[in-house]
Amino acid sequence: MPIQDRLTHPALLDPRQWGAVDLYDTTLKLEREALQGEEQFTPARPFAVQHLKLDLRFDDEAETVSGSAHITVKPMDDDFVALTLDAAEFDVRSVTLIHHDSPKQNCAYEIFPEKLAIELPRTYTRHDQLTLEIVYSCQPRKGLYFIKPDEAYPHKPRQIWSQGQNEDAHWWFPCHDVTNQKMTTELIAEVRENFFALSNGKLLSVTENPTARTKTYHWSQEQPHPSYLVTIVIGEYEKLSAQHGALPVDYYVYRARQDAGHKLFARTPEMIALLEQRFGVPYPYDKYAQILVDDFLFGAMENTSASTFTDRCLLDERAALDVNYEDIVAHELAHHWFGDLVTCKDWTQIWVNESFATYSEYLWREATRGTDDARFALFQDFLLYLREDLNSHRRPLLFHRYRFSEELMDRHAYEKGACTLDM
Numbered sequence: 001m002p003i004q005d006r007l008t009h010p011a012l013l014d015p016r017q018w019g020a021v022d023l024y025d026t027t028l029k030l031e032r033e034a035l036q037g038e039e040q041f042t043p044a045r046p047f048a049v050q051h052l053k054l055d056l057r058f059d060d061e062a063e064t065v066s067g068s069a070h071i072t073v074k075p076m077d078d079d080f081v082a083l084t085l086d087a088a089e090f091d092v093r094s095v096t097l098i099h100h101d102s103p104k105q106n107c108a109y110e111i112f113p114e115k116l117a118i119e120l121p122r123t124y125t126r127h128d129q130l131t132l133e134i135v136y137s138c139q140p141r142k143g144l145y146f147i148k149p150d151e152a153y154p155h156k157p158r159q160i161w162s163q164g165q166n167e168d169a170h171w172w173f174p175c176h177d178v179t180n181q182k183m184t185t186e187l188i189a190e191v192r193e194n195f196f197a198l199s200n201g202k203l204l205s206v207t208e209n210p211t212a213r214t215k216t217y218h219w220s221q222e223q224p225h226p227s228y229l230v231t232i233v234i235g236e237y238e239k240l241s242a243q244h245g246a247l248p249v250d251y252y253v254y255r256a257r258q259d260a261g262h263k264l265f266a267r268t269p270e271m272i273a274l275l276e277q278r279f280g281v282p283y284p285y286d287k288y289a290q291i292l293v294d295d296f297l298f299g300a301m302e303n304t305s306a307s308t309f310t311d312r313c314l315l316d317e318r319a320a321l322d323v324n325y326e327d328i329v330a331h332e333l334a335h336h337w338f339g340d341l342v343t344c345k346d347w348t349q350i351w352v353n354e355s356f357a358t359y360s361e362y363l364w365r366e367a368t369r370g371t372d373d374a375r376f377a378l379f380q381d382f383l384l385y386l387r388e389d390l391n392s393h394r395r396p397l398l399f400h401r402y403r404f405s406e407e408l409m410d411r412h413a414y415e416k417g418a419c420t421l422d423m
Helices: 255-265 268-279 326-334 347-369 371-391 412-421
Strands: 047-059 064-075 080-086 090-098 108-112 115-124 130-138 144-147 159-162 183-192 196-199 202-209 214-225 232-235 238-244 247-253 288-293 306-310
Touching (some): 090 115, 196 214, 238 255, 268 288
Parallel strands (some): 247 288
Antiparallel strands (some): 047 064, 090 130, 108 115, 144 159, 202 214
16 A cells, blocks of 8 residues: 655655655656757867966956956967957957067957957968957956945945856856867956955965055966866955865855854865775866855856855854755865866766766765765655656757757756766
8 A cells, every 4th residue: 555645755854855756646747848949069169279368357346357368279270360259248459469579460350249250360270379369348247246235235245256157258258168178277366455366276476566455366277177167256255274185175265154164165175085086086186175155156166176155055053953065065076077177078968067976976975974875865866857857858868959058957967867877
């Protein structure tokens, strides 16, 4: 005889699963609509971006970015006379071709919606390497967000933070905003003197300018990565430092909530050790930093070597008795192998990023709470996938049809992908 009281079923004892799947509903949708839209293909690469250097001033009052981008590219064919970059709503002052042994050359350019078309002064071949300087300013509506107090929230912190995934990086710097284009990067950020600025890679220098009352941070990322993982976070922070061997592991937290910030991130070195052992590859970057921001769009984001977390992950002592966010910390860390080091070729391959990161949550649970807890968490996520499959849409893990790439960030990519890895 079936159990009549659904609340006694162990799959529904976790609050995350309330309403996820009705195990007692005998009516199933026999036909489910797949995602709609045109068939999508891997973007072409008429040139390879080798290096991107951004030298920018961030004005939190005017909510603007101004400065220059130096983009070094290598043509992919022998008839290279023009290139088009992704750039949205920029005020472009100039585009010049930089030569090491002669003066700069001005390049003709034309601005389109979210594109910057550049005409080169002559034809180049695949044996050439070109560096373009683009001087511009912008007031981003996406990709870069300015947080500050207002009448409704007078105690909100002043922050600036980026969120490039899926294709929003080009709202604050010119780039080829695709996943299959990786480059080394530098970011020079001029900010208020009381602000800290975090970006990818190593911190090369901090320069104080007392007259302008600013500081300039110079970061360098030597391992190639795609545009959507380029990050900047600016604000007032306290730095808490840890180590994993020789690897710096840093937590940037709010001064008033240092204990909660430390509790959130404290087990990161253990997680790095576990994932290095399970993946068989050492952590691949120069540092691992984690930073909190206000009003973040998601739970967290795996920007290369510098993950961003919503400050809603901070818990007081009472809440910490019932919940923790170690799953999220493990998930974003795991992305540094699957997502950052190994990156989806295009957004149709997003399951590569998300299924391995989700499965890594279970690896951490298994190591710290035991096999039963990990298996039960996997089963719960299987139910979340079933809810989407039964009530929304069904698709294979690799699916080429969508209207917006964000539509692929679904239970199929995360939970179904993780369950598939466990088969």
